[in-house]
Amino acid sequence: MIQTFKMALKSIGSNKLRAFLTMLGIIIGVMALVILVSLVNGTTNTVTDKISSLGTNSMTVTISDNKGYPLYMDDLEEWKEKKEIGEVAPYQSENITAKYKGTTSTLSVYGVTPAYYDVQGLKLLLGRFIKKTDLDNHVNVCVINETAASELLGYSDVVGETISISGISYKIVGVLEDDDNSLTSVFKSGSRVAYIPYTSLIRLTTDITKELTSIYVTAADGYTSEETEEVVTELLMKRLEQDEDAFEVSTTDALEETMSSVTSVLAMLLGGIAAISLIVGGIGIMNIMLVTVTERTREIGIRKAIGADRKVILEQFLMEAVVLCMIGCLIGIFLSWVVLRVISIVVSDMNMAFNMNIMVVIVAVVFCFMIGIIFGLYPANKAAKMKPIDALHYGG
Numbered sequence: 001m002i003q004t005f006k007m008a009l010k011s012i013g014s015n016k017l018r019a020f021l022t023m024l025g026i027i028i029g030v031m032a033l034v035i036l037v038s039l040v041n042g043t044t045n046t047v048t049d050k051i052s053s054l055g056t057n058s059m060t061v062t063i064s065d066n067k068g069y070p071l072y073m074d075d076l077e078e079w080k081e082k083k084e085i086g087e088v089a090p091y092q093s094e095n096i097t098a099k100y101k102g103t104t105s106t107l108s109v110y111g112v113t114p115a116y117y118d119v120q121g122l123k124l125l126l127g128r129f130i131k132k133t134d135l136d137n138h139v140n141v142c143v144i145n146e147t148a149a150s151e152l153l154g155y156s157d158v159v160g161e162t163i164s165i166s167g168i169s170y171k172i173v174g175v176l177e178d179d180d181n182s183l184t185s186v187f188k189s190g191s192r193v194a195y196i197p198y199t200s201l202i203r204l205t206t207d208i209t210k211e212l213t214s215i216y217v218t219a220a221d222g223y224t225s226e227e228t229e230e231v232v233t234e235l236l237m238k239r240l241e242q243d244e245d246a247f248e249v250s251t252t253d254a255l256e257e258t259m260s261s262v263t264s265v266l267a268m269l270l271g272g273i274a275a276i277s278l279i280v281g282g283i284g285i286m287n288i289m290l291v292t293v294t295e296r297t298r299e300i301g302i303r304k305a306i307g308a309d310r311k312v313i314l315e316q317f318l319m320e321a322v323v324l325c326m327i328g329c330l331i332g333i334f335l336s337w338v339v340l341r342v343i344s345i346v347v348s349d350m351n352m353a354f355n356m357n358i359m360v361v362i363v364a365v366v367f368c369f370m371i372g373i374i375f376g377l378y379p380a381n382k383a384a385k386m387k388p389i390d391a392l393h394y395g396g
Helices: 001-012 017-053 073-080 113-121 134-137 144-151 183-188 198-203 225-239 253-294 299-304 311-344 358-384 389-392
Strands: 059-062 085-090 092-100 103-112 124-127 141-145 162-165 166-177 193-197 214-219 248-251
Touching: 001 017, 001 225, 001 311, 017 253, 017 311, 017 358, 073 085, 073 214, 073 225, 085 113, 092 144, 092 198, 103 113, 103 198, 113 198, 124 134, 134 198, 141 144, 141 162, 144 166, 144 193, 166 214, 193 198, 214 225, 214 253, 225 248, 225 311, 253 311, 253 358, 299 389, 311 358
Parallel strands: 103 193, 141 166
Antiparallel strands: 059 214, 059 248, 085 214, 092 103, 092 162, 124 166, 141 193, 162 166
């Protein structure tokens, strides 16, 4: 076997350019497989980590049909009495035009309660967040993020400044960090966001009413999200005439599972597309091995004439095809590692990292080995079946 391996390397080395061009299809196929799947996995891990950073005890309640029994702020006091429920944070949002001196910009304005800060894992850079007194007294105060501060006002230290939101003056009492590790930032990255008391948003726009339709809920200490979800569902079923289609309760666990499911399908799809490239590379190897068998017909005849049996000839050419595939595979894996490192450096500011997935590498190696055998078997078998007399008289 070792001698056969050495002969295969010698044969490949005798025509380096042709061997490289033959391996090119395998190299490209391996790079496509490893890079694409690693990018999908890297993106999935980043988003999942951001979702997990909120903890696994939060959920979102969305009411689509109140059945004539709308939920109001006072009704949430009943929710808070349940020992399984921790924080309850209703919210609504609207895109509204804001002005500061001569600058006009569109803000995503969120009407929130004080509990929203902890539920969403927000971080203050300056000032404070919305207080209960702001909510009770309909105070026109707002908290904006760094992006809104820098783009609308031109700098970050804006606490105490006044901006106009839909023609009404709001005093800035706090500035939030643009935290790339919070779930909120995944969907609001680069957005200009302002938070105002929920009661103020109701007065600011006719599109928002006192009826609550979107609520964040967290599980109390010592209780799981499943237990809390069960209690919330029971409360809503009781209020909304036992119609489970009138509302939806979604947890971060469900979001993670959905994300993993979607990206797994995407990874398989991209992996399948990349596998086609490897198959094309295998066809190229079979083609060049057929040419090699034809070129070495007299050599085959001589080896058979001096005693080489069918198995020896079969192993020789099959080994050559496999070695071609595996060398191409190794080169492809190395180049994939280089490309992934470059991509990770480029996107380092986005807190994303793309590492080579060891399972994908193993799949690539096994797949290339199988391609070498499958596409090398026909040329090798053709060489092994040659009759010595016919091979020796070959005049090609």
